Amino acid sequence: MHPGEEPLKSSSNPSSSSFPVPDISLSETEFLRDLYERARQSGALDPLFPGMVFYNVPGYLMKNLWPEKLEKWKKQPALMGFAANESGWKGKLDALQSTLEPDTGLVSLNKNFVMEGDSIALCGVKRMGQKDPSEIALCWISLPSPGITLTAREDSESRFEYEGETFLHYRMSGQITLPPNATLLIPAARYRRLGPVFMLREITGLGAIALGILAHRGIALDTESYFRDCGNNRTSGRPRKEDLLKARDFIARLCEEVGERHPLWDKMNSLP
Known part of the structure; x- marks a missing residue:
């Protein structure tokens, strides 16, 4: 921990935080679009990552x-x-x-x-x-x-x-x-049916953020088919292989095009 940092800071007031709490009522497609738009505006992963994880993992777990x-x-x-x-x-x-x-x-x-x-x-x-x-x-x-x-x-x-x-x-x-x-x-056995989906949801969420950051840099890729197909598959319970491949392609493109980027992008891009 760095000097001056509190052990835990409250995130209970989303209006005053740089790390917003996502709207849990958004559909899967709406959430991917929302990630994209926020990333397109900010050009950064940092403010969106905590909310992306919450919606995709603990939020999804509580729903189910x-x-x-x-x-x-x-x-x-x-x-x-x-x-x-x-x-x-x-x-x-x-x-x-x-x-x-x-x-x-x-x-x-x-x-x-x-x-x-x-x-x-x-x-x-x-x-x-x-x-x-x-x-x-x-x-x-x-x-x-x-x-x-x-x-x-x-x-x-x-x-x-x-x-x-x-x-x-x-x-x-x-x-x-x-x-x-x-x-x-x-x-x-019930958890085993749900647990493996968490990482797939996170990767496809990161794909939407990568698309937004690229758009912020003036690099436009095909967003509509990704939001539609991936959103539908997430709604059905599990992103498909083609959704993951697209997300990985978006992340790889970001690593090629964006010089100053969060280290998490390189970690994700190096996954087998």
Whole structure:
């Protein structure tokens, strides 16, 4: 963390923040268009990335798995994240180190990548000292909270700055006891159907932002077919391979044309 930065800054007032909270009621196509237009105006990834992630991951998760929490969130909209990534996890639920003990509400956390704001943490379920592979838990973690340690990540790909404001990502560890209404147990099989879609949604969202930044630079590409086809496929539940290929092409074009760019673009462009 850099001198003078607060451990966590509130994003609950979207009108005064450089990092706006997205309209969760937008359709998939409308959201892609909105990302494009905002990127075309600003010419920057930084102010749009947190909202893009929220709409595509925790917002989408709440819509599909935890609608009660989504209704509560709507009363006080704020940026928040989904804490899944752990050391050695590689997307395998049975490798999760973070756990919830349902009988006591005790949550033990060890997360590598946590977005600023509250988080929904993905945890294994532990009963009688043993993990139950048939279930996983979603745990609503209000941050900051006693017992939870946050360490700001120093990699440039996870740091976003715009108009004098900074949006950070963290490592999160510690223990906290949660009430029953802050946790949700679901079958692991149900999550496995949804979880793999998150990255696909993020990549196609980044594709829309890349298109907007290119347009800001006077480079016009075919946006309408991307918004229409990708939006329809996202609405159906899963972006298709052709959507990902188009998004990757837009990102590669941005890396070719835009000299001063956020480091995340190069990281995405280097993915296999």
